[in-house]
Amino acid sequence: MISIAKPQSNSAASAQLNILLIDENVQRAESIVTALDKTRYKVSHLASSQIGLLKQVDKIQPDIIVIDIESPNRDMLESLHTISHHNPKPVVMFSSQQDTETINLSVQSGVSAYVVGDIDPERVKPILDAAVARFREFHKLKDELNDTKxxxxxxxxxxxxxxxxxxxxxxxxxxxxxxxxxxxxxxxxxxxxxxxxxxxxxxxxxxxxxxx
Amino acid sequence: MIKPEQSDITLGFIPLTDSAPLIVAKELGFFEQWGLNVTLQKQNSWATLRDKLHAGVLDAAQMLAPMPIASALGLGSSPANVITPLVLSLNGNAITISEALLQEVLKENNIANITLPMAGYLLQKVIDKRRNRGLPKLKFATVFPYSCHFYQLRDWLKASKVDLDNVEMVVVPPVSMVACLESGEIDGFCVGGPWNAKAVRAGIGMTALTSFDIWQDSPEKVLGLLESFHQKNPNTVLLLCAALKQACAWLESVPNRFEAARLLCQPAYLDAALDVIAPSLLGSCLTHKSLPPRSIPSYNQFSVSNNGCINQPELVRGEWLIKHMVSAGQIPPDITIPLDLVGRVFRPDIYQKMRLLIADQAEQFYRRSG
Incomplete structure (x- = not known):
């Protein structure tokens, strides 16, 4: 995985990234927020059952969305790109259920989604770094392909x-x-x-x- | 009888009124009769249900009819060869508008009441007023980008010459639909049961029309599975289809429909009240707290319609869905639709084999019972 926190790209690396965290587990969400304190990630948290997610996405303009794979709001995220024509955003999904690896293998070849196991506050920063890097890489390739075409x-x-x-x-x-x-x-x-x-x-x- | 290659099956579903065939087949022991041990797994979103099916975490799943096509084309996910050997239901969706929008429609059109099914052109004056005063556009919600709900909503508005650019369409998960309608975050939605009935019972909206008023008898939910699973387990797939087909046929009788409603109520399934689940199954469309229900005998169809048996995945139905995906601008320019797409996804050949299997079983049964 390419790390984007290289010194030569400091302007891009140090820019603040807004994260929308959608998780019903308030305790887990809070520990993630704490773990990302003083990093370049700024977290806005939203419990899954809360309504108003669409408004939140518009307001926060998140750079990354972190969501429980079991959240009903996944379908709304799917529509942001296809129906509402928002720019695609990297989505990091976490899952506390078994079989996460298998799902990951199938999703990984996809566009911007990225499945991790149960989210561990200590690991959350490198996971986000990797997701951002992957997403940028993918879009670079896509742009190059379009240019060539x-x-x-x-x-x-x-x-x-x-x-x-x-x-x-x-x-x-x-x-x-x-x-x-x-x-x-x-x-x-x-x-x-x-x-x-x-x-x-x-x-x-x-x-x-x-x-x- | 043929033996399944794999008898333990995990079947994904989303808790909706039209998941009745899956729940009935499980509760009445139809899967067991066909030699299968099926675990039903409740899912919270279509996207996750799809990802689990693609990954093989689910062996098969109830899907929105356009989803297998979207999977095959790689829309919203990486491409996966999902096939459908069985249509599980027709119709079942409805469009409900909020009480606030209802009052606005009455006021702007200067009318005292609305004849149902509601004509979409009645929205035009509201749309014009909102545009002239710089107010936010009307916002309608559906459940998934690749869903009949989305295309039905578009067709209803287009048929009334409403410019779709003047209306905002969003996706809201069914569980949040009623709350969003109540809070005013959306002005209306197109969704399946029991959510329309729930909004009416709660007194926060009016069900303006059902999907049967827009499209008659188009597949709504289908059984989806990976082609690779079918290659490996052809008998299992036939037996699974046979059990579900049996459940669909069982659901044909009205007395059975009421029993099905009781099964669906349970916490493991829809976890909702009987008075919101039963009406659509009995052909009744609740409309408004102060209005009588409408009789829509075809509200939920599982086995036969006026045109005969509905469970065979007809290629022409697949073509019709692709047409709607194209018209909704859902096929990006870099994706070409292969000519054999529908034939690869919709599999009447498997359905016909399953019919032979059922006929064979029936014959053996009669021979035994002399």
């Missing part, structure tokens, strides 16, 4: 535009590329957007010709 898409449009230009304007590959680049520079647009415009224009011209 986008890059591929844009190359595809540029290639297509180039080929269409070569065909319709009888240009060489180099000429086609230069003409696109010049248009992009003159109009202050991205090459990709110029390519897309060319493709749609030439396509509609082609269609028009077919009808003639």
């Amino acid at each position: 986008h890059e591929l898409e844009s190359r595809k449009s540029i290639d297509l535009a180039k080929r269409l230009l070569m065909k319709t304007n009888k240009m060489s590959e180099e000429q086609a590329f230069h003409s696109m680049r010049k248009t992009a520079m003159d109009t202050g647009q991205k090459l990709e957007n110029v390519a897309k415009t060319i493709v749609s224009m030439l396509r509609s011209l082609e269609k028009g010709n077919e009808h003639d």
Whole structure:
């Protein structure tokens, strides 16, 4: 597991993180709050049976949510992303029941959820550190994947535009590329957007010709 | 009779009126008759029920009909090959609005009472007023993102030309629904029994319409299990389906329905009063403290409807659910729906094998009894 408490990333590491702790066991919750005193984690606690969780999530804007896996409020958390379009948040679930390991194995490959055994106040800080790190890592990978996909898409449009230009304007590959680049520079647009415009224009011209 | 590969089974359920088939099969010994030793495990949330099923902590579970599809697509969790060989119930949900919203609707539309089932367009004036005065949007709750409740609520509003952007939709666990309605945190909800009846008995809301008024006879709860479990234990799955199918058939008679309501009351199951569980099972929809109940014979269906037997997981029903998931914007652009998805998740083939098993058993029984 990558630790994010490295000195070089001190600005990110020392920033305060808001935690929403959803636990009906008040005693356990209090000991967790005490254990996290004087760390970068600021805990707001909420008993599971209490209503008003939605308002709390809006108010606290938690960076991490820590919840008992047996809490009925898990379904509400599931909806934050899918229905209410909140940004996904790391969720750390704890469970005092057996079989936690098995559930963990199946959840672990998931997005942001992370199951730990019965939460032990002494272990809670490293667990949270690990969850935050995992979540950031996952999103970094996801962003990278999106960037790569986008890059591929844009190359595809540029290639297509180039080929269409070569065909319709009888240009060489180099000429086609230069003409696109010049248009992009003159109009202050991205090459990709110029390519897309060319493709749609030439396509509609082609269609028009077919009808003639 | 065939022998189960695994006879000890853990079956997950959420305490709701339509968990009746599971509870009846357990209490009346149907599982044992089919050679199974089933432990029912009460769950507090659909998300945790799903995670436990994916992990194999539960062998099978009662699920919301869209959940196996969501699991197969990896929506809200990692992808898992969940299949459904049996539909457990149809209908059963209803939309209840708070007393405060009811009064607002009456006032804004300048009417003295509302004809039930309530038309969604009556909300339009309230929505307009709230928007013009910069008041918070109307807030409706359902139970899970991948649920018929959510799609039914959307369909009701869409059919009345209510712009969904003007209404906020949230998820609240069923156990907190009534309290949230009372505190004004939400203005209405779409949920299954006994929670609508509970709100009406408590005098804090009006059940405006049932899911049967919106969609007729669409699967509500299904039996879900992992395809890998089925591969390993094909006989166990057939026997489990046979016992549950028997319970569904038993629930067809009204006198039996009342007995079922008594079983559901117990602390191990719904832990709720008979007067909130029994009505929907007997085809009665409580509406409001000062209004008579509506007769909705199909409020909870477990075995047959006007269109015949309901327990077979029809592919066309699966397609219909996927259509709603797409329309609700629940399929992210990076997920493509495989063409064989419904056929992989909805398994009428297993259902048909189970039918043969039941027919075979019946024949043997008659032969023995001469």
